[in-house]
Amino acid sequence: MVTINDVAKAAQVSTATVSRVVNNGPKVGAKTRQRVLDVMEQLGYRPNANARALASQRSTTLGVVIPELTDPFFASLANGVEVVARNNGMQLLLSTGLQSAETERQAIQLLIEQRCEALVVHSKKLDDATLLEFASQVPGLILIDRYIPAIKNRCIWLDNMEGGRIAARYLLSLQHTQIACINSLHEIDDPRLRQEGFEQILSESGHPLSDQLTVRNEPTLKGGELAAQQLLARDTPFSCVFAYNDAMAIGAISVFEDNGFKVPGDISVVGFDDVLISRYSRPKLTTLHYPIQEMAESAATLALQFNGSESTESTKCKYIPTLVKRESVSPEQA
Amino acid sequence: MVTINDVAKAAQVSTATVSRVVNNGPKVGAKTRQRVLDVMEQLGYRPNANARALASQRSTTLGVVIPELTDPFFASLANGVEVVARNNGMQLLLSTGLQSAETERQAIQLLIEQRCEALVVHSKKLDDATLLEFASQVPGLILIDRYIPAIKNRCIWLDNMEGGRIAARYLLSLQHTQIACINSLHEIDDPRLRQEGFEQILSESGHPLSDQLTVRNEPTLKGGELAAQQLLARDTPFSCVFAYNDAMAIGAISVFEDNGFKVPGDISVVGFDDVLISRYSRPKLTTLHYPIQEMAESAATLALQFNGSESTESTKCKYIPTLVKRESVSPEQA
DNA sequence: ACCATAAGGGAAAGCGCTTACATTTTAACC
DNA sequence: GGTTAAAATGTAAGCGCTTTCCCTTATGGT
Numbered sequence: 042m043v044t045i046n047d048v049a050k051a052a053q054v055s056t057a058t059v060s061r062v063v064n065n066g067p068k069v070g071a072k073t074r075q076r077v078l079d080v081m082e083q084l085g086y087r088p089n090a091n092a093r094a095l096a097s098q099r100s101t102t103l104g105v106v107i108p109e110l111t112d113p114f115f116a117s118l119a120n121g122v123e124v125v126a127r128n129n130g131m132q133l134l135l136s137t138g139l140q141s142a143e144t145e146r147q148a149i150q151l152l153i154e155q156r157c158e159a160l161v162v163h164s165k166k167l168d169d170a171t172l173l174e175f176a177s178q179v180p181g182l183i184l185i186d187r188y189i190p191a192i193k194n195r196c197i198w199l200d201n202m203e204g205g206r207i208a209a210r211y212l213l214s215l216q217h218t219q220i221a222c223i224n225s226l227h228e229i230d231d232p233r234l235r236q237e238g239f240e241q242i243l244s245e246s247g248h249p250l251s252d253q254l255t256v257r258n259e260p261t262l263k264g265g266e267l268a269a270q271q272l273l274a275r276d277t278p279f280s281c282v283f284a285y286n287d288a289m290a291i292g293a294i295s296v297f298e299d300n301g302f303k304v305p306g307d308i309s310v311v312g313f314d315d316v317l318i319s320r321y322s323r324p325k326l327t328t329l330h331y332p333i334q335e336m337a338e339s340a341a342t343l344a345l346q347f348n349g350s351e352s353t354e355s356t357k358c359k360y361i362p363t364l365v366k367r368e369s370v371s372p373e374q375a
Numbered sequence: 376m377v378t379i380n381d382v383a384k385a386a387q388v389s390t391a392t393v394s395r396v397v398n399n400g401p402k403v404g405a406k407t408r409q410r411v412l413d414v415m416e417q418l419g420y421r422p423n424a425n426a427r428a429l430a431s432q433r434s435t436t437l438g439v440v441i442p443e444l445t446d447p448f449f450a451s452l453a454n455g456v457e458v459v460a461r462n463n464g465m466q467l468l469l470s471t472g473l474q475s476a477e478t479e480r481q482a483i484q485l486l487i488e489q490r491c492e493a494l495v496v497h498s499k500k501l502d503d504a505t506l507l508e509f510a511s512q513v514p515g516l517i518l519i520d521r522y523i524p525a526i527k528n529r530c531i532w533l534d535n536m537e538g539g540r541i542a543a544r545y546l547l548s549l550q551h552t553q554i555a556c557i558n559s560l561h562e563i564d565d566p567r568l569r570q571e572g573f574e575q576i577l578s579e580s581g582h583p584l585s586d587q588l589t590v591r592n593e594p595t596l597k598g599g600e601l602a603a604q605q606l607l608a609r610d611t612p613f614s615c616v617f618a619y620n621d622a623m624a625i626g627a628i629s630v631f632e633d634n635g636f637k638v639p640g641d642i643s644v645v646g647f648d649d650v651l652i653s654r655y656s657r658p659k660l661t662t663l664h665y666p667i668q669e670m671a672e673s674a675a676t677l678a679l680q681f682n683g684s685e686s687t688e689s690t691k692c693k694y695i696p697t698l699v700k701r702e703s704v705s706p707e708q709a
Numbered sequence: 710a711c712c713a714t715a716a717g718g719g720a721a722a723g724c725g726c727t728t729a730c731a732t733t734t735t736a737a738c739c
Numbered sequence: 740g741g742t743t744a745a746a747a748t749g750t751a752a753g754c755g756c757t758t759t760c761c762c763t764t765a766t767g768g769t
Binding site: 042085087088089090091092094095100102109110111113116117119120123127132133134135136137150151152153154155156178262288291295298317318320321322323 | 376419421422423424425426428429434436443444445447450451453454457461466467468469470471484485486487488489490512596622625629632651652654655656657
């Protein structure tokens, strides 16, 4: 590969001047600049980002850790970070955590080794202590979808509990009283918090959530199908269900319909996340919008400025999901 | 950040020795190694990947260029590359091309500047000449979903025409004769080739594709809906449609059903790509499986070995889509 | 004991840049 | 034309590593 030296020689200037041209720095005469530019073009010069990063002590990469790329939810998250990277002329370095603490740790470490300018981390498996440790080592590290009080201004998270409340209020407002809940069985905060908020409102309304109508399963399409079957097998009537996420909701809907229940006619279903498929499904899914891309963008922006100055405490950290009414919920018509 | 020098000093060895330990190199005694390891641990040493890349002239990053992250198809592609990266202890550097020639070019250039060890590029907008130019500059550059004869062993592509043929044969085998086609209006090869293969078989069978039953639109859910409406408005009866991709297929299905046609009862629909949503849709979509993740893995592997030695011509470059029969197609029952 | 040999470890020269500082050129003014 | 300040360019010291030699010790054979 042609180096800055080759360019310097060919253009009969010092490497310093070439460097200035490359970085659009000042203090370069118009003629010289043009000559250097021409030589660069002609030689096909591509500055070595590694050397640049090393010499300048700053890099043009933005790192992001997500569990997996193929989940549309995380793809949106990565996308949000990518948008910010692009807007700042940076590159996206992506590592997947694959749902295991050890891979999550490795992913973060690798990104640190790459000396990313900033890091947006989605970690559910690593414990607070480990994350705090990383955060203390890396200034531009921001956690997304996670809340750790000690570094609360470096966390961007969704108010899951409020999400549960919103769903509950909505269902109650439509006169539903026999309410079911399909939750994830993963041992993370989200399922717990969503259900907690949900139950809270139901209890307050005098229609507490019945254990009979609460089931857990994998937070996937398949898991939703199984959960729906369990629910049906309980033989306790219900007119609506609050699902942990859109995938489970859609899985559940297909089982309900296969069993002769119309959605939303006989059973209303509300999902969570509002990922793309909720718009593709039939009926289109009523769900809680999780503004993940927006959150990711804000996380990345925050990460970038955190790295620079420690100021600007103004960023919004807590996001509230919003209800998106589509076609999978109707008033109770008993 | 603590550097190799700090470690060397603390462990009372030279940086060369530390380097050897880090790289698991030979020529370092067991005791020394352990001492260095301890110091590294204690100081929280993280080798600087940029410096490493610079000094060793090889990097641990694998670059990938895709149009966008949020499209599940491309997410799978990126995922395939990520898998290979992970298996080789490397990192994924991702750039999106955003469907424009200029951004595609920039994306590639940026990755070159990062000195990725290998590059998997999905480009539809850049012309052959530009791509050839890049390919000649970067040994480890592989094109995916694209075929350029001059560098055919560095291309991994799908036989779109054969895909069209397979769809056509299948539909014909079910006695369909009034056949429609919903295609993408993008000016790239894929739509053209798929339709070409499709038409070829139909013509051979004596039931050539009618212009009346061919419509084009954006290759999206919305585009599929619009296309279906156009088709319906044509007032020419048809019993099945071959859609450009799953999104269009699903969009079309919803319009058909909204207009009182049962799928597959009245109208059969076959999609293309077999992305996740095709399994979430109702009815589940019969479609042509595009083994994009597998192709991406193979592309990344190829890219990596190309970079090393120029040998191993054995890689499979052409992939054939396979028919996945699900629920959106039934025999003609006229 | 003696020397050959191998094994462990160090010195130092880069890798391709950036950048503070020094130097030269140019332009501007009286 | 001479003086200066400003503008343009060059010099060179790193950035944090890797890696080639080279040197110092053990080791073992005789």
